[in-house]
Amino acid sequence: MSEVAPPPIQRRAIALVSGGLDSMLAVKVMQEQGVHVEGVNFFTGFCVEGHTHAIRKKDQDKDKRNNALWVAETLGIQLHIVDISEEYKDVVLNPKHGYGANLNPCLDCKIFMVNQATLMLNKARELAGEKGFDFIVTGEVVGQRPKSQRKETMPIISRESGADDRLLRPLSARNLPPTLPEREGWVDRERLHGFSGRNRKPQMALAKQFGLEEYAQPAGGCCFLTDESYSRKLTDLWTARNERRYELDDIMLLKVGRHIRPAPHYKLIISREEGENRFLEGYRYQFTSLTTASCPGPLALVDGTLENEEQRHQAAAIVARYSKGRGDDQVVVEMREPGGVARELTVTPAHPDDIPLAWNVG
Amino acid sequence: MAEQQLDARRLLCPMPVIKTQNRVRELERGDILTVTCTDPGALNDIPAWCRINGHEVLETRESGHDVLITLRVGEARSAL
Numbered sequence A: 001m002s003e004v005a006p007p008p009i010q011r012r013a014i015a016l017v018s019g020g021l022d023s024m025l026a027v028k029v030m031q032e033q034g035v036h037v038e039g040v041n042f043f044t045g046f047c048v049e050g051h052t053h054a055i056r057k058k059d060q061d062k063d064k065r066n067n068a069l070w071v072a073e074t075l076g077i078q079l080h081i082v083d084i085s086e087e088y089k090d091v092v093l094n095p096k097h098g099y100g101a102n103l104n105p106c107l108d109c110k111i112f113m114v115n116q117a118t119l120m121l122n123k124a125r126e127l128a129g130e131k132g133f134d135f136i137v138t139g140e141v142v143g144q145r146p147k148s149q150r151k152e153t154m155p156i157i158s159r160e161s162g163a164d165d166r167l168l169r170p171l172s173a174r175n176l177p178p179t180l181p182e183r184e185g186w187v188d189r190e191r192l193h194g195f196s197g198r199n200r201k202p203q204m205a206l207a208k209q210f211g212l213e214e215y216a217q218p219a220g221g222c223c224f225l226t227d228e229s230y231s232r233k234l235t236d237l238w239t240a241r242n243e244r245r246y247e248l249d250d251i252m253l254l255k256v257g258r259h260i261r262p263a264p265h266y267k268l269i270i271s272r273e274e275g276e277n278r279f280l281e282g283y284r285y286q287f288t289s290l291t292t293a294s295c296p297g298p299l300a301l302v303d304g305t306l307e308n309e310e311q312r313h314q315a316a317a318i319v320a321r322y323s324k325g326r327g328d329d330q331v332v333v334e335m336r337e338p339g340g341v342a343r344e345l346t347v348t349p350a351h352p353d354d355i356p357l358a359w360n361v362g
Numbered sequence B: 001m002a003e004q005q006l007d008a009r010r011l012l013c014p015m016p017v018i019k020t021q022n023r024v025r026e027l028e029r030g031d032i033l034t035v036t037c038t039d040p041g042a043l044n045d046i047p048a049w050c051r052i053n054g055h056e057v058l059e060t061r062e063s064g065h066d067v068l069i070t071l072r073v074g075e076a077r078s079a080l
């Protein structure tokens, strides 16, 4: 009588799902090997997803979907979205490994996210034992990003996140030492990949092989911190406040409108179209706001304080400059305090020369 | 079986999804939750999140600037 081998235990992995192609492929490679995968997606406050699309009209024909959710649905995995925006501040403000080309602390960011996933794994293991998880998967590719995905940085992420050899990168595994899931035979190393460098062709070929025809193509990175203009606005905020800190509202507002700083102690955030208007509307009870009353025009928030009548007129004239009445001699601007008290200011719209380029923070 | 409300107005996606997810975690299978949002993106994201995680969307509707999504909590399937 031949012995029947017990059915193999289905191994379980937590995958970091950004919404981009690489993490999508990494999950798919695991699924092909019979691994049960669940996704986590971290909300840092700087994510490019969703909001901006919902805010700006020009983006409205684009799908307003959240890419991470869409990836999860396409692959048939559960997805847990975790708000790490509070703890993430320390990553942005004090990155041990420094910044990339802009204010993107990619290496610290990766370490932080993998660490969060490791904590989730440990906790699930404690609570659910066998129903917990065995290892962590990311879509990282060696050499793809100048800073965070160099060959030397891969072990740093594994080590400093605490995931150690429970961290598997299915797309680049063949370029790296075997990890626990490979050594234990939970996954077959031979069927993992050895992608490296910035060339995206192998990923695109793999996507095709899997029949994945549609996927998001993030340019540059997965968040606003890789954006030059955004980083400039964030730096300006810190300079103006004499202090490196931010609240969630601050970094949301940096994604919207034209930002003009006539003086160190105040900045105007001026909507550029209807969607931004509606978005800024929601902040009127927190900020002094300006709108044109005698003609259609933008809504502007005052971040900081207008200290005297001269500054109030200056702000009103700048707002009038971006209204339909910019060619008029006089425009009436309504200034409303957060509490609702409003008054009217009659101003001559600012001439473009009155708004030096240096005031434009992005 | 509880019927609950969640106010996620003025939050931008994915915050309404995160709030929904965290509330659902505290509910029992069969409970009903109605989420009120102002970000129209929630009309896509919350139902997608429900489909992925095994909850049933009973109704979505718009009322003024608000969008309301009513869901029935499914079986908890994850250890996370």
Ligand code: SF4
Residues within 6 Å of the ligand: A104, A105, A106, A107, A109, A110, A148, A221, A222, A223, A224, A225, A226
């Ligand atoms: S681009 Fe942004 S989210 Fe992506 S690793 Fe860098 S800092 Fe983190």
